[in-house]
Amino acid sequence: KLIRGSGFHAPVPGEVECLDDVLIDVDPDGTIHDVLHPHQESYCGRLDEARAKGSLTELPEGVYLLPGFVDLHIHAPQYPQLGNALDVPLEVWLQKYTFPLEARYADTAFARRAYTVLVDDLVASGTTTAVYYGTIHDEANRLLADICIGKGQRALIGKVAMDNPAECPDYYRDASVGAAVEGTIGLIEHIRNHPDNALNRVMPVVTPRFIPSCTDDLLSELGAIAASHDCHVQTHCSESDWEHGYVQARHGVSDTDSLDRFGLLRRGSVLGHANFISAADMERIRARQAAVAHCPLSNAYFAGSVFPLKAALEKGLHVGLGTDIAGGPAGTMLDSARSAVTASRMLETGTDPELGPDQRSGRGGARIDFRTAFHLATAGGGAALGLPVGQFAPGYQFDAVLIDPQAPFGTLRLWPELHRGDEILQKIVHTASRPNIAQVWIGGVTAPRPEH
Ligand code: GUN
Ligand code: FE
Numbered sequence: 001k002l003i004r005g006s007g008f009h010a011p012v013p014g015e016v017e018c019l020d021d022v023l024i025d026v027d028p029d030g031t032i033h034d035v036l037h038p039h040q041e042s043y044c045g046r047l048d049e050a051r052a053k054g055s056l057t058e059l060p061e062g063v064y065l066l067p068g069f070v071d072l073h074i075h076a077p078q079y080p081q082l083g084n085a086l087d088v089p090l091e092v093w094l095q096k097y098t099f100p101l102e103a104r105y106a107d108t109a110f111a112r113r114a115y116t117v118l119v120d121d122l123v124a125s126g127t128t129t130a131v132y133y134g135t136i137h138d139e140a141n142r143l144l145a146d147i148c149i150g151k152g153q154r155a156l157i158g159k160v161a162m163d164n165p166a167e168c169p170d171y172y173r174d175a176s177v178g179a180a181v182e183g184t185i186g187l188i189e190h191i192r193n194h195p196d197n198a199l200n201r202v203m204p205v206v207t208p209r210f211i212p213s214c215t216d217d218l219l220s221e222l223g224a225i226a227a228s229h230d231c232h233v234q235t236h237c238s239e240s241d242w243e244h245g246y247v248q249a250r251h252g253v254s255d256t257d258s259l260d261r262f263g264l265l266r267r268g269s270v271l272g273h274a275n276f277i278s279a280a281d282m283e284r285i286r287a288r289q290a291a292v293a294h295c296p297l298s299n300a301y302f303a304g305s306v307f308p309l310k311a312a313l314e315k316g317l318h319v320g321l322g323t324d325i326a327g328g329p330a331g332t333m334l335d336s337a338r339s340a341v342t343a344s345r346m347l348e349t350g351t352d353p354e355l356g357p358d359q360r361s362g363r364g365g366a367r368i369d370f371r372t373a374f375h376l377a378t379a380g381g382g383a384a385l386g387l388p389v390g391q392f393a394p395g396y397q398f399d400a401v402l403i404d405p406q407a408p409f410g411t412l413r414l415w416p417e418l419h420r421g422d423e424i425l426q427k428i429v430h431t432a433s434r435p436n437i438a439q440v441w442i443g444g445v446t447a448p449r450p451e452h
Helices: 044-051 076-081 090-106 108-124 138-151 175-193 217-230 241-251 255-261 279-288 296-302 308-313 333-348 368-383 424-429
Strands: 001-007 018-026 034-035 055-057 066-067 071-077 129-132 154-158 200-209 232-237 269-273 293-295 318-321 398-403 437-442
Touching: 001 044, 001 108, 001 368, 018 044, 044 055, 044 090, 055 269, 066 293, 066 368, 066 424, 071 200, 071 269, 071 293, 071 333, 071 368, 076 090, 076 108, 076 129, 090 108, 090 241, 090 296, 108 129, 108 138, 108 398, 129 138, 129 368, 129 437, 138 200, 138 232, 154 175, 154 232, 175 200, 175 217, 200 217, 217 232, 232 255, 241 255, 241 437, 255 269, 255 279, 279 308, 293 368, 296 333, 308 333, 318 368, 333 368, 333 424, 368 424
Parallel strands: 001 055, 001 066, 071 129, 129 154, 154 200, 200 232, 232 269, 269 293, 293 318
Antiparallel strands: 001 018, 018 034, 066 398, 398 437
């Protein structure tokens, strides 16, 4: 299959490549075979050949292909509370709003309804790869996997492990270490043996909720499972001032060090937030090739801090973006990319030496722009997971969104006489909305339009 069109991708932070009138040759399994530019010798031949064979898709003038978005941090069961319950700190929010909501997923009819709407909404918003926390419930977790497989969304799905009676309520807690281990392995096997998941678009992820919610015995077991089953890991790391202090008090070290001791800091481990990590923590995360899911909007509500994104990128850490549904009132990767830019600007604000002591809070050089935010939402997320997604290059999956600036209800307005090259991408990143996403492909296949 040959797709002819224009678009953008950003394999490197801070740099955007404009792809003008390229031919993207996609193998039947969804892998990009080749990307041909008009100046290349074989371009015309391939175009004619595909035309003759009827395998050419020509995108109209004025629409733009982007790599599909990679959301590194989503709490699937929290979608019904998106936009609500943002008035209290993390540790209160969990007990007051979030654990009661997640406990409802014992009801599989509710789970099916909520997860169906979530996956449809995310795919329609361009999230082609999603890294999900489920709940403690085996049946609901399998349902989420089945729904992603059925709808073709690329996803990593974890059974949330939380067995610590001191931090988790009786009504929402793994009954024992054994129960949490069984649920974790059960979901790994369900996903890996699923008859419709031969291409492994859906993968399991070992998911200790965060250190406070797990006993040391469970953390050790989960580290061992990640190694023995060769699995991704996800957890929250040094997210809030409270949580960071809790781990210091319980283990006498940072979250990063503690996770490392339990074998949970591996290639493909995704650490949510990481706001309070030190330079030494960053070094360890880099050395283990683990990654940070930067969740800028959620951090504004729950962290009491801002993730030092620029410093992490300069140190060479893998970083991508997460929405952290529902920590923060927005659930799309375009929202997350914009929040990443805004948060970095706020972190930098206040560096003028003329300012008084109350205003001089900023960190010089902290800002990122839309190019880096776009990279993080696509190629950065893919690299964090070690998956071939997030850019248009040979060997990568054709996961893509098609941006239509003419969409009647969209918020994107282009002025062709004014804007060229990556100025167009800047407009897209900052102002496009769901109606502007005209089509979504995952693994070369067009995702169906949701019915609701
Ligand atoms: N830490 C532990 N659980 C959660 C959660 O559900 N959301 C966020 N943002 N942080 C957490
Ligand atoms: Fe989270």
